[in-house]
Amino acid sequence: MKKSLLFTMFIAFVLLLAACGGSNDGASSDGSIPEEITIGYFPNINHVAGMVAEEKDLYAQNFPDGTTVNYQYFPDGSSFMTALAAGEIEGGLVGPGPAMNHYTSGSEINVVAGGSTGGTVIMTRADSGIETPEDLAGKTFISPRVGCTHDVQFETQMNEEYNLTSDRTGGEMKHVTGEPATYHSMFVSGKVDAATVPEPWASVIEEEGSGEVLIDTPEVAYGETLPAAVFVTSQNLIDNNPELVQKIVDGHKQATDFIEQNPEESKIIASEKIEEITGQGLSASVIDRAWERINFTYEVDSKVLQEFADSSFELEFLKDKPDLSNLVDASFIESKVADASASN
Structure with missing residues (x-):
């Protein structure tokens, strides 16, 4: 009961944060890096890249000295997408379902990287x-x-x-x-x-x-091919500040590489972060079992996303047959990881 109450309080807290706003949208007309940047993710094991990036301060390594990187945690995709549309976050990890649903509803967003598959x-x-x-x-x-x-x-x-x-x-x-x-x-x-x-x-x-x-x-349908999490940002940010988007994606790529190279340390980070956010601790055996069902990758398959969106339409979750041909912008993950020292 205490754990359930803690999680309920967490949900209320993040929704209050979303209502309050307070972050800039990072889309300065001169393409400069804003003083504060906010990244969002969920307390799910599929979002470990966000947890590792936060713990290892990987985004900040790509920004000029003095740039503050904040993190906002979300209980569901709807609240994440609302925060992104309001400019409260520059981007982050969300499930492909909410990203596609909002895109097909007219939201000007782009998937700029994958996060994980499976799970x-x-x-x-x-x-x-x-x-x-x-x-x-x-x-x-x-x-x-x-x-x-x-x-x-x-x-x-x-x-x-x-x-x-x-x-x-x-x-x-x-x-x-x-x-x-x-x-x-x-x-x-x-x-x-x-x-x-x-x-x-x-x-x-x-x-x-x-x-x-x-x-x-x-x-499971799309079990090992569908991205379980994708990295999303706004089209406005891509158009007005592509350098910022590149630096954010570089940090995300570094976090994903860290997970692959340091799985045991990444498990510890995930376990501690999930307990911190939700109040619910996870045993090592739970983390180990969950890890076996997930593949962490920043690559994203736009063809699978389109097939998944077609399924959403056939199930009547979407009113119109979707066209996701412009949803994925893979140009940022195809670029080399920026040299952190050159940015500081």
Whole structure:
């Protein structure tokens, strides 16, 4: 109960921050580097690059001396995208679902790098009696948000392989939403039967014994190819201050390289940061299990994003058939990492 209360307080706090604003948009007309820059990310294991960059101060290494780099933490993609549109953050890591949904709704944003792939697990309550996906008919499943990345993965698979749909479109499965950190307690209380779960919360549920894996990451729709997190910034920032965007992406690339070269230290950073933000500590075994389901990469496949967006449209999350041909701008990840000493 204390952990749930802490997470609820965290959500209220970050939403209050988003409402208050206070960051510049970094898009100075002369292309100069602003004195303060704010990067956003979620307390999810798929966003470890943000945690490593913060812990190792990697963004600041690419900026002139005296530049302050702030970090803002988000409970969901909607609040992240709202903050980006308001100029409260210069960019950061978010799920591809919110990025694509806002882009197709007219938001002038770009995906400038990948963050990670994998990490979604479809799980069932331990005593639910569900043995196969077909058994989900008439059951209640939970996802972080309607139409979020994990929801689309789940509903795509259920629709295409098992002819099951949610009650949103008159189907057989009841859909509710909630924060992934609460899924363990939701299973224990019997309030939900199944969940589409991002790591590390899938591994938490496994360790606690409240749920079982029904479909693991490699078999989930888009499980190992879809970016679980992408790095997004505004088109305005790209147009008016491409040098700033390049330096931010350089820091993100350095963080991703650090994760690959120092996995054990990166796990410690992730564990401590998630506990700091959410109030929920994670065991080493949970982190290890979650790590096996995730690939950290700054590369991003625009073709997979388009296929995923098409699935969102077919599931009626999007009103119009999407065209993501200009969503991804890979020019920044194709550039070499800037020499930090030359920027200071």
